[in-house]
Amino acid sequence: MSDLTIDSVATTILDVPLVRPHKFATTSMTAQPLLLVEVRTRGGVVGFGEGVVPGGPWWGGESVETMQAIVEKYISPVLLGRRVDDITGIMRDIERVVAHARFAKASVDVALHDAWARSLGVPVHTLLGGAFRTSVDVTWALGAASAEEIIDEAQQKLDAKLNFSFKLKMGALDPGEDTDRVVRIARALEGKAGVRVDINARWDRLTALKFLPRLAQGGVEMIEQPTPADQFEVLAELNALLPVPVMADESVQTPHDALEIVQRRAADIIAIKTTKCGGLKKSAEIAAIAKAAGIACHGATSIEGPIGTAASIHFACSEPAIDFGSELFGPLLFDDELLQTPLRYENGQVHLPEGPGLGVELNMDAVKTWTRN
Template structure:
């Protein structure tokens, strides 16, 4: 019989990448022209290396972390917990993370994914098999436009339809005057005349009165989903919007843990849960959160923090191994990058992204590109 692979974690390396975007991407509070990514590599004694990414959507305004803080947390506090232990002790390692670092879920997620990748590679199996095996081999992808004026949004939508077959598009709101913002979206919906699905994301920036004043006009225009229009901790208002507007509401900022999902369920505050493997602390916590939503009959959406290829592949393995992720995905992060830093790319076609084959996450780093994007 062949010798069992040595699963001992020998070292953990981190580096910050700054990867240019194909165009500026607007959030509710800022506009990004490049995506900072913490690339984490977990090296096993047997020579196998696994990769994970620490990524926040648009910077620390979203969840309080940044690539800079994540690097310190991983290097000084999480790596010492991992080194010297077998990667198959992943569940115990994650428990011990909580003994040395509170919260910091994005940093923990980068290590969780890198350990899953290393463990699966060492066993010669895909990450999805560590999560129970594939329930599907691809998933629908919504393309996010960010905050774009009509004259830029329409051509980009037409281009994405023609080239990649996208059928669903998300627009950011919350950065400008709500009346102007709403008028922009209503005009865009009229221009497209129902040819594609449109949804909006306010990134929790509207108060109750603003939401109740403007969401009805968006509902009348045919917007198919309202993502987190009001603050994360105000579940009462989120419930009121869910009941009054007649449009499905998705909780994103409100759900950063399984217990958060349970609170949304108890308050009947949303119809859909946005599952970001990054904000939830990794793949294991994402599985738990999906189970809570599924038990309550809520839909789940495979959301993104604009991860690069490794982080997106991890979310894709999770989404394809989790039947509860039944409301499509937004796993388009690599498509927004001007260049890749893997030797092969995820495959996007017909409005979907396909699960990669091969051991681990199914991707290999392009060493030259990684070096080129590495921050000094």
């Protein structure tokens, strides 16, 4: 085994263009900024992690710029001179110098797992207990575009057998117009594909009480985070009211949040983003709480690049609690391929990459092309 001592930590910001604009409730993006975190050992092994948020700091308060500053100034000194297999101790010590900043911590957690697994010559999922499956279902997110655009894009995905369920972004339009738009889409896709919605915590209680039943009656099969993240009691009220599952996303960023959801019966599904949760280890803690309570888990996305997506695939394929599919489609939105061999998407699923570490190798020419000057 090579020397596992961490010799250096480096960061790089990329701005990767998207194949089309991706619209959220409050913003839209045409390129996705990524923070690559590189951990190198004295034995010459390199592990990569990825810091990424969905569309900027509006979601959780972090950005690639804040993540880079935190990793370089505060987290790197904790890593240097430590062994990459000391992940538990390292992440515990990081908590002592950096509060919150879970997206930044996730990038380091994944880089450590990648480097350790590569040092051992095994895939990351081995460190997580081993893969019990080799692929996971992928739902395609269609943004907040018009009904015509969305129906056309969904039909293209169905024809290519790439996806069989779709999630629509809501919250950017007048709630009545937005509801009519989504119901129209759900009816157009009825019998062909499942339709879900994500309101990104943008509706208040009264708006949700008025329009969510109409969505459920109109054919929407799942409703994600309709109201503000900290209003657990409102989410519980809506979950009890609606005949379709409610998924908590913004409301669950820590194991304690997951416990709150369980105790209040505030959701039927928890969206686990390895990024928002602070990495693979914290994601496993949240999954354990949900599994013990009989609550389903969904492998959610922050529109990660291939490094973050590969990490989430390893997690989803080694964690039985992820039993409500995934949205690990991020690299398909990118207008350039960052890997030497792309991740494999087919028949509505993404497949577990093979090989040591995350099982992927960056195309350094593409990385150089999109590195921020």
